[in-house]
Amino acid sequence: MRLLVIGAGSTGGYLGTRLAQAGRDVTFLVRPERAAQIRESGLRIISPFGDTIFHPTFITAETITKPYDIILVTVKAFQLDAALDAFSPAVGGNTMILPVLNGMRHMDILSERFPHNVIGGALRVMTVLEEDGRIIQLSLLQELAYGELDGSLTPRIQALDAFLRSAQIGARLSSCVRREMWEKWILLSALGAVTCLMRGLIGEVEACPEGKAFALQILDEIVAIVRAVGEAPSDNFLTATRQQIIAKGSSVASSMYRDIERGRSIEVEEIIGDMVRRGKKVGINAPLLSAAYAHLCIYQNRVKAA
Ligand SMILES: NC(=O)C1=CN([C@@H]2O[C@H](COP(=O)(O)OP(=O)(O)OC[C@H]3O[C@@H](n4cnc5c(N)ncnc54)[C@H](OP(=O)(O)O)[C@@H]3O)[C@@H](O)[C@H]2O)C=CC1
Numbered sequence: 179m180r181l182l183v184i185g186a187g188s189t190g191g192y193l194g195t196r197l198a199q200a201g202r203d204v205t206f207l208v209r210p211e212r213a214a215q216i217r218e219s220g221l222r223i224i225s226p227f228g229d230t231i232f233h234p235t236f237i238t239a240e241t242i243t244k245p246y247d248i249i250l251v252t253v254k255a256f257q258l259d260a261a262l263d264a265f266s267p268a269v270g271g272n273t274m275i276l277p278v279l280n281g282m283r284h285m286d287i288l289s290e291r292f293p294h295n296v297i298g299g300a301l302r303v304m305t306v307l308e309e310d311g312r313i314i315q316l317s318l319l320q321e322l323a324y325g326e327l328d329g330s331l332t333p334r335i336q337a338l339d340a341f342l343r344s345a346q347i348g349a350r351l352s353s354c355v356r357r358e359m360w361e362k363w364i365l366l367s368a369l370g371a372v373t374c375l376m377r378g379l380i381g382e383v384e385a386c387p388e389g390k391a392f393a394l395q396i397l398d399e400i401v402a403i404v405r406a407v408g409e410a411p412s413d414n415f416l417t418a419t420r421q422q423i424i425a426k427g428s429s430v431a432s433s434m435y436r437d438i439e440r441g442r443s444i445e446v447e448e449i450i451g452d453m454v455r456r457g458k459k460v461g462i463n464a465p466l467l468s469a470a471y472a473h474l475c476i477y478q479n480r481v482k483a484a
């Protein structure tokens with residue numbers, strides 16, 4: 179099977195490299211600037227699982243000639259529309275499109291264009307792309323859950339599973355991937371809202387007066403929305419997430435927080451705004467989450483204006 183990874187940023191570069199090094203047929207679709215960086219220095223990964231420099235096969239959009247079996251979409255949400263146009267010639271009738279983006283909005287966009295090709299995916303990893311092109315993996319956390327959106331065990335999902343499991347990326351076939359995606363969004367929007375609004379790591383927020391209560395209240399607001407508009411999270415997930423969001427001394431933050439630290443554009447609309455709006459539609463107000471949304475919009479507007 180042939181895999182095309184859309185973007186060679188922190189998640190795409192990491193996952194694609196690990197799969198290629200496990201012997202899989204992997205090509206990266208990149209834009210000219212990243213292509214030049216990779217041509218010169220390769221894909222450089224700094225990771226607790228082992229550093230590596232990998233010289234991958236890569237192409238740019240104009241040179242796509244035929245469909246791929248799997249397309250792994252790893253661009254930021256605000257880059258999705260342009261990326262879709264770029265990779266659409268690589269989508270054939272049997273192509274599986276597996277996105278790792280956070281939130282749920284990308285699923286609507288992808289499914290509208292390619293209704294029979296989209297597979298559900300939820301990625302848990304902590305990676306960052308530095309200005310010099312290096313990809314840094316910040317923790318041992320790595321888990322990629324995927325599955326048919328209706329949970330069925332189709333021949334194509336079994337083939338995808340066999341392909342992904344060959345690499346050490348925590349690949350795991352899920353029979354309830356849709357719920358896992360909502361859970362991932364709960365976790366991410368809570369982590370994002372708490373760490374970005376407070377401009378601190380989870381452990382730093384926990385250590386402040388009212389920090390714990392604040393974090394738990396934001397989580398409750400998000401869970402109330404998801405129970406109403408999405409798939410109810412499992413009890414195990416909720417217990418673990420409540421602990422994670424107030425963990426003493428934790429150095430966890432969201433990728434959105436790391437983007438703010440670097441002055442980059444953030445996925446505020448897809449991670450926070452979309453959640454607030456979905457809640458409002460069914461009459462649920464989420465005051466703390468809305469405050470985080472307004473705060474992050476001010477940041478994002480400044481980045482756009484700069
Ligand atoms: N980082 C993390 O820890 C996690 C991130 N996620 C989610 O994964 C998604 C990707 O995040 P991440 O990998 O960190 O983002 P990055 O910004 O590190 O990588 C995105 C890459 O996509 C490339 N790209 C954008 N548009 C195109 C295009 N049209 N053609 C080819 N390449 C393109 C960008 O390249 P260029 O230089 O050309 O702009 C960039 O290298 C996000 O939705 C994020 O929320 C999920 C789990 C964990």
Ligand SMILES: CC(C)(CO)C(=O)C(=O)O
Nearest residue numbers: 301302303366431432433
């Ligand atoms: C939830 C987390 C931190 C880990 O996967 C993440 O997805 C992100 O920061 O984007």
